[in-house]
Amino acid sequence: MKFINFAIVRFSIFLTIGVLSAHFYPVTTFLLPYLLTLLVVFVLFWLWARKRIFQSVELGIVTYLCFFFIGYVSYQMRLPMFQSNHYTHITTSDIPEMLQLKIIETLKDNDFNHKYLAEICEVNGKNSKGKVLVNVSKDSTENSFLVDDLILVYSTISDIPKPLNPHQFDYSKYMKVLGVYGQLHLSRKEIIKRQIGAQTLRGFAQNRRARVIKKLQKTNLETDERAIIQALVLGEKKDIDKNLYEKYAAAGAVHILAVSGLHVSIIYFILSSLLRPLSRFKYGSLVQAISIVLSLWGFALFSGLSASVTRAVTMFSFFALAQVLNRDTHAVNTLFLSYLTLIVINPFLLFQVGFQLSYLAVFFIIWLLPTFKNIGYSKYKGVRKVWTLISVTICAQIGVLPLSLFYFNQFPCLFLITNIVILPFLSIIMCGGILIVILASNDILPNWLAETYNYLIEKLNWFINWIATQEHFLLGDIHFSKLKTISAYLTIITFALYLKKLNYSRLIALLVTIALLISVYIYDENRYSRSQLVVFQKNRQTLLAYQNGKDLSIFKSDSTASLSNDYPIKAFKTQQNITSYSEKTLPSIFKYKDKKILIIDSLGVYPKHENIHTIILSNSPKINLNRLIDSINPRQIIADGSNYHSYVNRWEETCKLKKLPFSHTAKEGAFLLE
The missing domain is CATH 4.10.860 (DNA Excision Repair, Uvrb; Chain A)
Structure with a gap:
């Protein structure tokens, strides 16, 4: 009979509390010696308690404290402050240094740069460590770098900038979750040497995947259809068009673009079917299990070791191990055992959105599916299968709904229809995709097969597009704290x-x-009932927002297009729970809470008003700031993102001499006046 080992669940909970405590309440003292002492106490308690019929409360307390400290120390030891040779202790932010880097991952390019993750190997000839984000100008190299390449550069490591507007995506925070604490901007002259480094298993897999993608590009597959194959089979989403990705998200089908447990389970059953004849031989079951596990980890490595696929493969590995050992176990046990293992290995996974959604979806499927099956039980096998498919989709959606609303602020009401239509055919799509990749990588993909598969994916995209266009069924801009x-x-x-x-x-x-x-x-x-005035940071444009409770008025210099769904207004509206929105022309002078605010634009004309509290400089006005300050005597001056930097630097120096507060939104971020 299958049973749930609640000890594993409790251990996982205390491990998680330890990681969260280290993240939100860090200490400057390294706690590893305390953990080792606690482990010794645990061993002594265990040796004493194992001979007793009734286990002691003290042993339980020490055990849970051990897992708490394991989580805390596991997170703590990965922080730069506890790594003496981390580059943050060696480099300075304003002096170029000789750096040796090893490329460990390729990221999606932007319009101007190739982007990579790299490991620092040396700083000025001294051994070092730590990850950096590398931005290489597209005109700096003829060919892009490959994983495991070693490059010698002379450059400066700078901080990854924080968002300059409220409620915007914090890329620097996201990169810290990946263990990245700095970035490089490289041009041709800063790259001194490039050579092939010692090949790693991950590097071999990633470079092999890159070669397969290049071969897929030479086939008759269309761009969008090829990008879907790359996402489904290879875990490569960089080539998916932004609009197409948003349509999948709106249709509630974005999960099929991320290699996850669904894809791994399909591959698992394919491998099980192919290797089933091995079970007839002595030790055949063992060979079958080992072959499946190694193949799944090979697939995970090949697809980029994302959080969701790592979770799935770890679960299937424990499941295969239980089968080999003839141990009857529960899916909850394998779920939490895989969670426990992965968090100990890399506690930063806990803060990745894909990891959180993946585990929540699987947990709620395991937990709620029996209840749903009982509710919709039918004596007809076909009805039961359809109901199971519906139940799995609903259980997964229940599990991820609050977190999805928190991160993405939207809910696709037609997710059930989308999944009912797509999921039954996903096995066919996956098998076809695997076959396409294998044939294309060996240059033997026939045109008729490529065109047939292209047609299949084209119809899939058409269906997704049709669902996504039903805008009344997509609830967006949902505030969820x-x-x-x-x-x-x-x-x-x-x-x-x-x-x-x-x-x-x-x-x-x-x-x-x-x-x-x-x-x-x-x-x-x-x-959100308070009122505030916000001077947003936006290049080449002046944007002010006046919020009064749930009402938001935008004052803008450009009176043509609406900014309601544009950066940075859209996120601000959602997170501030705005229900009433309007746009108005930017005034030259107005009053906010008995404070007069003067806006001076490119004309440089300003009225001779007294008691001006704040001056906002926009569009690089040609003014004598000394004379302006002497004549108006403001309390503070703000320069927004529409000004030339040379002008801003001169104004800042003037304000320093006048001992007048000065803010530049391009440097300090949006200015909030409450």
Whole structure:
């Protein structure tokens, strides 16, 4: 009989608490010696307690503390401050240095740069370590770098800039989750030497994948269709057109573009079917299990070792191990065992969106699917299969819904239709894609097969596009805070527990969480009732926003196109829970909370007003700032992103001499006046 080992679940919880504590409440003291001491105490307690019939409470406490400290130390030891040879302790931000880098991953290019992740090997001849983001000007190299290439450069490591407007995506924070704390901008003259480095297993897989992609580009596959194959089979999403990706997201089908447990399970069953004859021989089951596990890890390595595929392959590895050992286990055990293993190896995974969504989806499928099957049970096998497919989709959506709303602020109402149509054919699409990749990589892909598969993917894209165009069924710009996310999960969990067992205590727990969720919604409504004035940072444009509760008025210099869905207004509207929006022409002078604010544009004309509190300089006005300050006597001056930097530098020096507060949005970010 299958059972759930709740000890693994509890260990995972305490490990997670340890990682989160190290992330949000770091300490400057290295805790590894304390962990080793605690492990010794644990061993002594275990030797004493194993001879007792009833286990002691002390052993349990020490065990949970061990997992807490393992999580804390595992995260802590990866921080630069606890790595003496990390480049952040050696380099300076304003002096170029001789750096030896090893390319470890290629990223998606932008319009001007090739982008890579690299490991620092040496700084000025001294051994060092740490990851950096490398931006190489596209006119600096004839060919792009490959994984495992060694390059010698003379350049400066700079910080990855933080967002300059409120509620914008923090790329620097995202890169820190990947262990990247700096970046390089390289031109041709800064690249001194390039050579092929010692090949790693991951480098071999990534370079092999790059060669396969180049061969796919030579086939008769169209651009969009080829990009879908690369995402489905190779885990390469860089070539997917942005509009096409957004359509998949709007249709609720973006998960099929990320190699995940769904794709791994298909490959697992393909391998199981092909290798089933081995089970007839002695040790055949062992050989079969080892072959499947090695093949799955090879696929994971080949597809880029994303968080979701790593989770899936780790789970299937433990599942295969249980089969070899004839151990009957529960899916929850393999799920949490894989989670425990991956977090110990790399605690930063916990903060990756793909990792979070992947584990939540699988957990809720395992937990809720039996309940859904009982609700929709039918004596007809065909009906049961259809209901199972619907149930799996709903369970996964329930599991990821609050987190998806928090990260992406939208909900595709037609996700069920999309998945019911696509999922039954995904196995065919995957098998066809694998066959296409194998034949193309060996230069034997027949044109008729490429055209047939191209037609199949084209029809898939057509269906996705049709679903995405049903705009009334896509709920967007949904405000969903952290508190709403937490309270929503508490409500979902207590509701599921109540459905599994109807009793008074669980009903009370459900009602309490519903009351908590309502309270959070009321709190969020009142939370944004204040008023504020925001001077946004936007190049070559002046943008001001006046927020009064849930009403937002945008004052802009360009009166043509609407900015409602543009950067940086869209994210600000969503996160501030704005319900009323309007756009107006930028005034030359206005009043905000008894403070007069003067805007001086390119004409450099300004009225002789007294009691001006704030001056906003826009579009590089040709003015004598000394004379302006003497005549108006403002309290502070702001220069937005529409000004020339040479002008801003001169104004800043003038304000320093006058001892007048000066802000430049291109350097300090958006200016908030409350």
